[in-house]
Structure formats: C-alpha cells, structure tokens
Amino acid sequence: MEALWFVLVGFMIVGYVVLDGFDLGAGTIHFIAAKTDAERRTVLAAIGPYWDGNEVWLLAAGGTLYFAFPMLYASSFSGFYLPLMMVLWLLILRGIGIELRSHGKTPLWRAFFDFVFSVSSALLAIFFGAALGNVIRGVPLNAERYFFEPLWTDFTVSANPGILDWYTVLTGLMGLATLASHGALYIATKTEGEVLTRARRIASISWWAVGALTIIALLATLRVRPQILDNYRTSFAGIVFPLIVILALFGMLSFRAKQNDKAAFVSSCAYIVGMLGGVAYAMYPVLLPATTDPAYAITVHNAAAASYGLKVGAVWWTLGMAIASGYFIYLYRSFKGKVRLEGEGHG
Numbered sequence: 382m383e384a385l386w387f388v389l390v391g392f393m394i395v396g397y398v399v400l401d402g403f404d405l406g407a408g409t410i411h412f413i414a415a416k417t418d419a420e421r422r423t424v425l426a427a428i429g430p431y432w433d434g435n436e437v438w439l440l441a442a443g444g445t446l447y448f449a450f451p452m453l454y455a456s457s458f459s460g461f462y463l464p465l466m467m468v469l470w471l472l473i474l475r476g477i478g479i480e481l482r483s484h485g486k487t488p489l490w491r492a493f494f495d496f497v498f499s500v501s502s503a504l505l506a507i508f509f510g511a512a513l514g515n516v517i518r519g520v521p522l523n524a525e526r527y528f529f530e531p532l533w534t535d536f537t538v539s540a541n542p543g544i545l546d547w548y549t550v551l552t553g554l555m556g557l558a559t560l561a562s563h564g565a566l567y568i569a570t571k572t573e574g575e576v577l578t579r580a581r582r583i584a585s586i587s588w589w590a591v592g593a594l595t596i597i598a599l600l601a602t603l604r605v606r607p608q609i610l611d612n613y614r615t616s617f618a619g620i621v622f623p624l625i626v627i628l629a630l631f632g633m634l635s636f637r638a639k640q641n642d643k644a645a646f647v648s649s650c651a652y653i654v655g656m657l658g659g660v661a662y663a664m665y666p667v668l669l670p671a672t673t674d675p676a677y678a679i680t681v682h683n684a685a686a687a688s689y690g691l692k693v694g695a696v697w698w699t700l701g702m703a704i705a706s707g708y709f710i711y712l713y714r715s716f717k718g719k720v721r722l723e724g725e726g727h728g
Contacts, residue, residue, distance in 0.1 A: 382691040383666075383681040386449035389698060391661040393445050397438035398509070398657060399650050400709075404428035404435060406564015408475065408502025409557065411495060414568055414579045418488070419722065421495055425479060426720040427571035430712060432479065436472065441705070448694055452526060452684035453668045460520060460528040461512075464544055468508055475501040503557060510556020514549035517660065518542065518605050519670030522677040538605050540672050548605050555594040559656075562587035563649045566633070569642040571720050581637065584645070588633055591652075595626065606670070609663045619662045625655030 407414075407428050415421040447454040458465060478498030482491045520528045521541045533543035536550075545553075565584040569577055602609055613619045632648030664670075668684055671677035685691065 382688055382695070383685040385695065386445075386685065386691055387661070387665060387668075387681050389695075390442065390445050390449055391658070393438065393442035395654055395657045397435070397442050399653050400438055401432070401435035402506075402560045402563050402653060403567035403646075404432040404564065405502045405506050406560040406562065407568050408478075408498050408564070409506055409561045410565050410568070410580070410583050411499040411502070413583060414565065414576055416575070418491060420576050421491075422722055423572055423576055423720060424568060425482075426722060427568055429479075430716045433476070434709070434712065437705075445698070449686060449691060450668060450679075450681070450684040451686055453679050456522070456527050456679060457669060460530055461515075461544070463532060464508060464512070468505065471501045471505045471508070475505065503561075506557045506560040507553040508556075510559075511545060511549040511553035513556065513657075513660070514552030515544060516669060517552070517602060517609070517664070518546075518548055519672040519678075521673050522669070522671035522679065523673065524677060526677060526679055526683075542672060548601055551594075551598060551601055555591075555598050558587055558590040558594055559653065562591050562633070563646075563653065566637070566642065566646040566649050570646050571718075573719055581640070581642070584633075584637055588630075588637070591633075592630055595630070595656075612663050612665060619659070622655050622659030622662055625651055626659065629655055 407424055411421065411424055415424045443454075474497050478494045478496075478501060482494035482498070485491065515530075518538060520530055522528045530542065530544045533545040534541070536543070536546045538546055538548050562584055565580045565587060568580040569584060572580065629648045629652035633645050633652065636642075636645035636648060666681045667678050668681060669679040671679075686694075
C-alpha cells in the first residue's frame with residue numbers, strides 16, 4: 382500500500398503543477414504578453430474560470446500527503462516553515478491581484494494589482510522549483526527525522542545547506558522557465574490577435590531556456606546526488622520518463638512551428654509529467670533524503686500511516702477523485718475555445 386500511495390501523492394502533485402502551472406505561467410508573462418488594459422483583461426479571462434479551482438489541487442495534495450505519510454508532512458512543514466509561509470502569502474497576493482484589480486477604474490490601481498499578480502506568480506514558480514531542488518538534494522535530517530534550514534547559508538551544497546543554494550536556485554529558474562513556457566502555450570490556445578502573437582513569441586524563446594535548463598539541471602543533479610540514477614540502472618522500465626521528456630520537447634518545438642497551439646500545450650503538459658514522474662521514479666522509496674546520514678532519510682516505509690487506514694483511504698480517495706475529475710472535465714468543456722471580452726469582461 383505504501384507504494385500505491387506514493388504514486389497517488391505523486392499524481393496529485395503532478396496534477397497541480399500541470400493545471401495551476403499554466404495560470405501561474407500566464408501570470409508570469411502577464412506584462413509581456415499583454416500591453417493594454419483590454420489585453421490584460423483577456424489574459425485574466427483566459428484563466429478566470431480555472432485558477433482558483435486549480436489551486437484546490439495543492440490543498441488536496443497536501444491533505445493526501447498528510448493522510449498517507451504523516452511523518453513526512455510533520456517534518457517538512459516544520460523544517461520548511463518559513464518558505465511555506467512565503468508561499469502562502471504569495472498565493473494570497475496572487476488572488477488579491479486577480480480579484481481586486483476590477484474594483485478600481487484608475488490606470489494606477491489596475492497597474493498595481495497587475496504587478497502584484499505577475500510578480501507573485503513568477504515568485505511562486507521559482508519557489509516551487511526550488512522546493513523540488515530541496516527534495517532532490519536532501520535536507521539535514523536528524524535521528525528523529527526533523528530538521529531546520531535557514532533561507533540560505535553560503536549557497537554551497539553541503540551537509541547543512543540552506544533552502545537556497547546554487548542548485549536550488551538553478552531548479553527555481555528551471556521552474557520559472559517551464560511554467561512561463563507552459564503559460565504562454567496555454568494563452569496561445571485561448572487568445573487571438575496581438576496577445577496570441579506575443580504568447581507564441583514568448584513560447585518560442587522560452588523553449589530554448591527550458592531545453593538548456595533541462596540539460597544543465599540533469600548534469601547538476603548527477604553532481605549533487607549521483608545515486609539518482611540507481612533505480613534506472615536496476616529497472617529498464619524507467620526509460621519511459623526520459624523518452625516522454627525528449628518527445629515532449631520535440632513536440633513543443635514542432636507543433637509551435639506549425640502554429641498548432643493545442644498540441645504544443647499538450648506537449649508541455651507531457652513534459653511536466655515526464656520530468657516530475659522521472660524524479661519520483663528515481664527517488665523511490667525515499668521521500669526526503671538526508672544530507673547528514675542516509676540512514677535518517679524519510680522513506681515510504683518509515684513514514685507511512687497504518688496499513689488498514691491506507692486501504693480504507695484508497696477507496697475514499699478513488700470516490701473523491703472520480704467526483705473531482707468529473708467536475709473539472711465539465712468545467713473545462715464549458716469554457717473551451719477562444720476567450721472574448723463582453724462589456725467590462727473579466728477584471
């Protein structure tokens with residue numbers, strides 16, 4: 382059951398990054414893709430029906446993690462308290478930026494909340510990328526499997542690192558580039574005119590950043606955590622994830638060149654699935670590595686809840702996901718197609 386819940390938690394996290402990732406990316410490129418108030422309202426209208434629903438996946442992933450692996454939840458929420466509070470405030474500011482811009486009619490009011498929305502979206506993309514870097518690199522767990530990390534130390538990867546070092550900054554930049562590209566491709570599927578043209582241009586430029594950072598991050602990961610390839614050496618099945626990443630990058634490039642925006646966006650979704658799935662496959666059964674002593678690592682075996690609870694929870698999780706999936710399918714089908722402003726529109 383531990384392995385099953387490892388997959389389920391991974392599924393929830395990947396679902397969140399794919400879904401909320403495109404509206405985080407839309408916020409990141411907000412000032413670049415949209416120049417006028419009408420264009421910015423168009424971008425907001427493109428994500429308007431979805432963004433708050435997409436964030437529910439983050440709450441659901443946290444709840445699933447708490448249920449299945451309570452030790453990991455307790456340890457990580459304690460050790461990452463400061464960045465988690467920063468993420469919480471950025472999520473709040475992002476929502477404020479979206480919702481309050483329409484409550485004032487002056488250009489300064491709307492420009493301010495557009496700025497809040499864009500900056501908070503970009504910082505969230507960086508923070509989530511850096512969080513993944515911390516999980517891959519490991520944290521200074523003690524014998525009780527708790528830890529504390531300052532925001533930064535000397536930016537080196539050591540036995541007692543900070544939350545930010547050269548490696549996690551690199552993964553943060555990769556998260557920013559990935560979600561900016563993801564958001565640009567999504568905006569291209571939902572808009573027309575100048576916004577569409579700019580979104581395609583951003584997607585074209587950001588593809589090179591994503592491709593380059595994918596290679597650089599892989600090489601850096603092999604340096605920081607050489608054992609990351611152990612599972613790939615013991616089982617050939619894992620090769621599916623690198624293949625998905627390579628094919629997705631090629632699909633993003635070729636479909637965008639053909640101006641097939643939907644196929645390019647689907648390729649971007651596949652890229653995220655391949656990257657995060659590949660990391661999960663490489664990490665298993667470790668949930669959070671220890672930089673102090675490998676024996677202190679949190680794994681699916683020492684962090685899982687009781688077996689009976691996991692079995693019962695799997696039934697309720699399946700029912701809940703069936704309802705949630707049905708709702709999201711209905712939602713996305715209801716608002717498919719290009720967005721068009723009507724009257725004041727969104728925002």
